Amino acid sequence: MTVSIFSPLRAIVAAVIAAVATSCFTGIESTPRITDKEVSRRNVVVTEEDRWLADVTPQPLAQWQPGKQFYVTDSKISLALEPGNDAPAQGSVLRYLSSRPVTSLTGGDDTELVFASSSGGEAVYRINADKSELDTRRSISVPFTIEMSMVDSVRSRLVGRDLYVRTSLWYDSVGNAMAGLKYIPVKVIAVEPGNLVYPVKVTFSTSAGKECPDTASVFMSVGAESHSARNFAALFNFSNPRDRYPMITDANWERIIHGRVAVDMTRDECRLALGSPSHIDRYQGTSAYGERWTYENGVYLIFFDGILSSFRQ
CATH class of the missing domain: 3.30.1450 (Beta-lactamase Inhibitory Protein; Chain:B, domain 1)
Structure with missing residues (x-):
């Protein structure tokens, strides 16, 4: 139009x-992004929303304990695991067992991370570094998995909380994108593992009646990607955004919501x-x-x- x-x-x-x-x-x-130089120079104000999940990060290997869980986002994980291991299915959970030193084909020191799969077998992921080096890293990424400790931490802070959703890009129960409303009140009812790009799925209920579904979800970044355009501060507000714009007419605010x-x-x-x-x-x-x-x-x-x-x- x-x-x-x-x-x-x-x-x-x-x-x-x-x-x-x-x-x-x-x-x-639209994903929030500006190439205009003048707009990009605006001062960035750190908000309560920016700080709320800032400490939710992956654990370093030195802190991993047996039983630590990893959600499998894609069955392609089998391509990253050592041959002869179980092929974990998408949606299954791996449980960390231990690490062990191994010798690489070139005689170097490698480390194998050993996991128990949902079927009871073992899944082994090899990293080209020795354990002492790995222990100094801030985090270890296991391909095609989500560290469940991060999901659990987000769940403990968000479930049951009343928020205002800032994005109209919502998803239904099977993961299909749909058009929602923005700047309306919602209540978080579930936090689950997301996908390979956005590791946390936040499901909320609404009270907007026929204008939008009773429940919907958004996918959210945390950890190293928490600065992205889909982090908590980009998706939610604690207070009503309408209160910050008293000069906007009700008619224009209704347009903004839609x-x-x-x-x-x-x-x-x-x-x-x-x-x-x-x-x-x-x-x-x-x-x-x-x-x-x-x-x-x-x-x-x-x-x-x-x-x-x-x-x-």
Whole structure:
């Protein structure tokens, strides 16, 4: 949908600004990312949400105890294990047993990590380093697994908590993406292992009635990837975001919740609705200052003097 309301002179400028915006909208929420230099220089404020799960990180090998659990995200893990071992299925759990020194084919010192599989057999993962070196590392990554101690820690802090969801990219019970609402109250009802990219799955209930499902999930990063665009602070707020924007009208806030924009919205309102653009072009005319925001999903917004004048969504 393309919407445009402005004067003939601005229409000419807008036509130039919009000329390269030709792709179609896919309905997927934009990942928060800005390439514009001025916007990227804004001071970053560390919030309570940023700090809440900052200490949830993988354990170093020196702290592993027998029985430590790892969730298998993909049956391809068999390609990373030593030949002749059990082939753990996706969704199964490995339990750490011990480590042992072995000699590599070149005569070097390697270490094997030994796990018990769900079927009762052994699964062995070899690392090209000796145990003393591994003990100095901050973490050890076992391919295609999620360290369950991190999931357990997130679960203990989130289940039962009332939050406000910040993203409209939700998932149903079988993992299919769906369009949800943002900045609405939710209650966390479950935390489970996620997938190879985002290790934690957070399931919540809503009270928005027919506008969205009763329950939905989001996938979240933790640990080394906790700075990403899908960390806790990017997905949830402790307090109602509406309270921070008293100047936004109820009509525009309703649009923001549904991820929509309208002519005459401000740049801040549009950013709340759609996320930050992937690129910003600026144009200085004789009577107006123009900007064109483009998104990876084909949406573009055209502003004059900071007010939305034309868009495609």
